[in-house]
Amino acid sequence: MSAIENTPSEAPRSYDDAAPVMGFREYWYPACLSREISDRPHAMTIMDEPIVFMRRKGTVYALADECPHRGTRLSLGSCQFPGSNTITCVYHGWTYDVTNGRCVAAVTDGPNSNVVNKVSVRTYPVTDCQGIVWIWMGKQAAVAPEVDIPEYLRQATVIKVVRRHAYGNWRWHVENPGLGHALMLHRSSMYMRVRNYPGIATGIEAKLEDGDCGPWLCEYCSAVQMSAEYPGLGTWPPPGSAWSLVRENMSPMFGIAAKVSLRLPGITRVTHFPINGALYYEWFVHTDAEHYIYFQIACGYPKTAMERASFNLRYNLWGRPAGMVRFNSQDLTMVANSQDFAKRRGGWNAPTRLYGPDRMQIAWRDYALRYARDFANRPGAIQTARDPEKIDDRVQAAGS
């Protein structure tokens, strides 16, 4: 149960209590790939809800994957009326119109069955954009997909997707990005070893910036150092290593610094990742309270066949294996680790401490608490502010 459902009549008091365990619901989320959906049912579980996707006359539909009669998964059924917009349950033949979820026949009971038009299953708004099927899990009316699917993603000419079913919680993962962890955790990855990468970042700030389809919380850093002297301990990072020579010579190839941004409902955007010129997005789509689809999308903007070939080559040989797979696997290990910690220590409210580079996380919590649509109809909650003028000083202050 999300905290939201438990406190219907008052505004959440803190991010800890408010951020729903399976993610904010009143947003579009990527669910699967368009090419995975055919006329045959495709079963998934999203936010603990069984959902069946299928295509009828070229259009993708999503229904609750539960026949109201005996709870049978509709995804075990089939289309018994070729050319119609229906799916028929395998158990007793209850037949639903996939466009609105209405029961239009119970075939074993004849045309006059008393359940016709009396029973229905929930339908979920879906949209097909950039070869990805997006779903609206919310209770409120769906917003236009363009409001949630970032503009730069929609403008991409090449889309690459990597998905993994991860153990953990989105709240750990959305707070993972940023310079703090990159400087330490990813230092040991092949992806970073070939770069001249700083060791210390101070003066981190989080700023709300408009564009790419709404305000993004962007990380800025006013001071990086390649290394520093720690009294009584020594220099860090340890000077010299077998990789130094590689770094000195190859770094320019990989050298454009990534810039990290966050947006509701929990999207990470990284520039020049996993290769120069690409834009990278990731969504955390929960299946149950402890597992989520780590939905990674790399966007490219080649305009010519030659540019496209170059993009694909660099992506396939380097960006995907070294970046989106191995580099990001380090993050998944950390999220899983923090989830184990949360389970030992009583959940998300388990006591943790923050340090300087966590300003991004602090700002995220404040931002989410103020602007999440899930809170929009609650007394005391700040209304959803897409208007740049409403970007609160306090949010920016928290990041400074």
Add this chain to the structure above:
Amino acid sequence: MSAIENTPSEAPRSYDDAAPVMGFREYWYPACLSREISDRPHAMTIMDEPIVFMRRKGTVYALADECPHRGTRLSLGSCQFPGSNTITCVYHGWTYDVTNGRCVAAVTDGPNSNVVNKVSVRTYPVTDCQGIVWIWMGKQAAVAPEVDIPEYLRQATVIKVVRRHAYGNWRWHVENPGLGHALMLHRSSMYMRVRNYPGIATGIEAKLEDGDCGPWLCEYCSAVQMSAEYPGLGTWPPPGSAWSLVRENMSPMFGIAAKVSLRLPGITRVTHFPINGALYYEWFVHTDAEHYIYFQIACGYPKTAMERASFNLRYNLWGRPAGMVRFNSQDLTMVANSQDFAKRRGGWNAPTRLYGPDRMQIAWRDYALRYARDFANRPGAIQTARDPEKIDDRVQAAGS
């Protein structure tokens, strides 16, 4: 915990609350095969209770499989006094008379041990009938086995058993049989594909009929149709298929229509299943709240060696593989599916809807609620009525 135990002082108000999660207890149930029980202990778990079966001087006995000393499973023990009616615990040598459960020695403590005759384990009434060991799990005194083991089963000259350890709940399974699911679910089975099978059944009624050792709730159908036209959708079942030719020519071989009946504590009886001339029974014997032994028994009545050979041939080549194994496996899949639904949605009381062919289920619930022995001693509950005169009009009305 069954709902029964939770409401000791008043009659259950609804079937949902009343039907115990692991089955009605005050009945005989099949447990295992007679040939499986030797002098060595045979351990089982029935209705969450550990039970050890063993044979002494030719007779089968069942005891609680727990030594009262340290909880050790007695089935790890052995008979230390050859020729006696005892079993000795492997841990410290406490020795029990299997006929009454009394501790008759604690061998490591000498003949004068203070626990002798002071300690005992529960014994369960068992009986051996038709090569099957039946057990009484009830709290009340056991009724005569002949009251519960159907007469036609006892009269069979051939008995065939198939057992599976299934996931799900007996309440889903006992409500599974009937024309409704057969017309849709089993249509795709090899067993049905060779038959000219109708598509629609209306006018289903449930009637209580006496015989075969008490009243059975029998399903009748006043109107079947081979197919029907569904407005805006088309004809169902879809006309024509590769199987039509087979059906036209072979159906008479398999053609005798099965008739389904139900009885407490949850027995399904099907005529002419899995082969013509056979009578089929199935029990749902829970091991824990989510698993049960699906105990399938086919009865044959051959009188001569030739008839017996014919029965065995048809059973082994067709009835068992196509019927009791594969056809019935489809039911197990549905029960498992409904169980998953119940777990997601809060158990047996999860909201479901019924349709016309479910009259059998409605009548079953009413019948079980009124006549289950488990309710017999409860204020307000209807007493067990084996007297045909007491068959209530209301039960029959519910089926019409």
Add this chain to the structure above:
Amino acid sequence: MSAIENTPSEAPRSYDDAAPVMGFREYWYPACLSREISDRPHAMTIMDEPIVFMRRKGTVYALADECPHRGTRLSLGSCQFPGSNTITCVYHGWTYDVTNGRCVAAVTDGPNSNVVNKVSVRTYPVTDCQGIVWIWMGKQAAVAPEVDIPEYLRQATVIKVVRRHAYGNWRWHVENPGLGHALMLHRSSMYMRVRNYPGIATGIEAKLEDGDCGPWLCEYCSAVQMSAEYPGLGTWPPPGSAWSLVRENMSPMFGIAAKVSLRLPGITRVTHFPINGALYYEWFVHTDAEHYIYFQIACGYPKTAMERASFNLRYNLWGRPAGMVRFNSQDLTMVANSQDFAKRRGGWNAPTRLYGPDRMQIAWRDYALRYARDFANRPGAIQTARDPEKIDDRVQAAGS
């Protein structure tokens, strides 16, 4: 949660409520072998607490294996400052002094990070004794290791260790030793089959004896019989067997009777086990509420190279495989069995019965309830009595 923590303001009323599910905490426990700990982190879970062991400048240290920042296991980290007493978290580089747990740097945040000296992780007292690393899990100040590690163990010239990760609970295991179970359970082991072993033991007494670093509860038996006649049942043990001849001739080789003693926090000591002249200790070190490290230690006292060679030969060929591994595996099976019983029947308070040879267990419970350090600061609890004069008559009386 241990019962101790649940009843902070009054003395526990019974052993059942008082004995903590994962063991008494205010004692030294063996954790691992000294040779297993290098400069690299070694992760364990003891009493549900994640702990990381590592060596720095030759000394072993133990810290809570959880970075206070995000809960990351410090055992995923490494020493980033060669030669220092530190470990650095893999996620963001928080660096801890392993000698006191203080955060001495957050390397990605520069030398002036605000968490330095503001954050710390718990350290656990550890000591290296006889090649074994011992840990203090208590909340009180650690006692001197010599108070808890038995004197005769510390004096051994050879130490042999067998460890297994067992399913069950220490409370079942600490009550397992004694003549009662040995006469029955172990009778079927190779280790006992070669001995002329009695069948019945009566007049068992438990006496507190001082020495070997404090009072031990020792089992005495005033009357053993090789066999007895059980009225109506026969002779037990059954006379004669293929092993008799072996026993008659070989028993003297193995013949020195073992003597069993118990001590807080739950140590079993057995003389002449697993070979003559050896002294055997076992600890039950819980990892979680249902699993523990069964830490078996055999001590030898050879003084010359020849004696040592003889000890090793007898231990490796007989004592270890037949005794510490197979003989003691029978005990593990019983403990697991009793644990299953406890889970079925509502835990440690599940009703059990005791018999004559359980006097040792009764005395243990009384002894533990009176003398466990965990109770020392509780109103109404008897203070820890290491002074032999305080050994209470009642404890000895309970054993008679």
